[in-house]
Amino acid sequence: MSDVSGTPSGMTGAGGGNLLRITGMATGLDVDAMVKKMMAAEQTKMDKIKQDRQTVAWRQEAYQDIIKDLKDLQSSFLDSSSSDKNILSSSSFSPFDVNGVNGAIANISASAGAVPGNYTINVTGIAQGAGVINQLDSGISLSTKLTDKNPSLVGVLNLNLTVNGNALKIKIDNSSGSMTLNDLITTINNQGSGTVKASFNELSGKFTLQSVKTGQSAKMQISSDSTSDLTDFLKINPLDIGVDKIGSNANFTLQVPGDATVYPVNDKESNNFSLNGVNYSLQGPGSSTVSISQNSQKVFDKIKGFIDKYNAIVDKIQTKITEKKNYDYKPLTDTQKSQMKEADITAWESKAKAGILRNDENLQKILQDLKESFSTAVTNSGLSFGKYGSNSIGLNFSDEYSKPAHIDIIDEGKLKSAISLNSAQVQKMFTNVSSTTFDGSYDSSKTTYREDGIFTRVKKILESNVGLTNVISNKNILTKYANYQDDFSYFGGGGTNTLPDQLYQKDKLIKSMTDALAKKQESYYQKFSKLETAMNQLNSQQSWLTQQLGG
Structure with a gap:
């Protein structure tokens, strides 16, 4: 067992501290060893509390690791400040490439409904x-x-x-x-x-x-x-x-694929508008021809990239909440660590950390919420999740029992075909934002939830658990439990039992017990000291009697 820390007396054995004790000379007793044995039961209680504290600290580390992964998913795919990192942007679901854009005349992009081919625009005046x-x-x-x-x-x-x-x-x-x-x-x-x-x-x-x-x-x-x-x-x-x-309207002519007619347009009050799936932003006078070609692969890759990263996280969470705990491996005490090699300590602690988040309610809830975001049909999208049905897009949950929230692309051809032929519906299925507002919980019973696209739902679920993208907040479900301490009471136990609260309570208990053990240990030494004094007096009396009897 490890020695009691902070004890103010003694120098060796269980005594510790800075005082020099010379004990047991009269009685012949090994006082340090005896005190240490007498304190063993108390030290065992102290070690148990420290082991419990270490378990809480490991839970906090495991939580923070999962939060880091979720924030990384946000910053990689749900960053509204960057179109390249925002899977909810219309450009992420545009199955087209646009070549030949002259930014001095007009910026042109393609979205759902665009027809591949050459587009020629001749701007004679922009809207003023x-x-x-x-x-x-x-x-x-x-x-x-x-x-x-x-x-x-x-x-x-x-x-x-x-x-x-x-x-x-x-x-x-x-x-x-x-x-x-x-x-x-x-x-x-x-x-x-x-x-x-x-x-x-x-x-x-x-x-x-x-x-x-x-x-x-x-x-x-x-x-x-x-x-x-x-x-x-x-x-x-x-x-x-x-x-x-x-003010003045924009004035230009437009020629589109499959039509030799040059159409004059002078009814646009803004320089930014869309016509038949093509988005225009007029910049200045001049003529420009761009080529729009279909490229469903880039949308497929974007969706697959999100799903791959999403799967890595949900699989990790699933592993953590189902991992069995090995009760033969508990956090090591200081004394145990002092007797082991560093590599052995690392191996032991790796086994001791197993099952640290088993059946965690918060993680079970977010996993279920994320799974439901895919399984709940999106209102009026015309497409469905799952392996069956003519409107399926080739996505389904994994058949592996150990990965219930994992998403598989079970038919790449179906997904690519949907992107190519029904890009507007695919975009709605994943990115639609409901025009309604909701009160209370965000779940499949609400109209807002059902109208939101799948990735929109994922975004809102992540925000409720770890905060906004690229924002550090300790007031959401997971981040609060992992990082927020609201218990500063004198004895502990006054907060909402977050992990920092639990650590605070353990630290208060350890300090209180350390003080109590130090006093108890000192009382044992005081008793042995009195025994030594009594024995010295007895030895002195025996010596005097011996002298008086002529011994």
């Missing part, structure tokens, strides 16, 4: 917001102070606008006289509330003040009581004051 575009005086740059061109532009200026029927007052504070054109633009954009924007092109020397909304329905009016000096600085024509300036 309502407002003015004016050529400023030569020599003006973003760093030019307003007062450099007009010394009277000092103080608080009233730039009054009416944007799409709503009055907007921009307060421009140039009391210091140090405001630059760049400061002015920043002020307008900050106070524009997302409805108006200003910009300046240092190459062309043009200043733009327009509504954010584009198209012919967009309107902007610069009020007649605007500061004349400021409008002069910005070269706003007096004829533009008090007059509704109207």
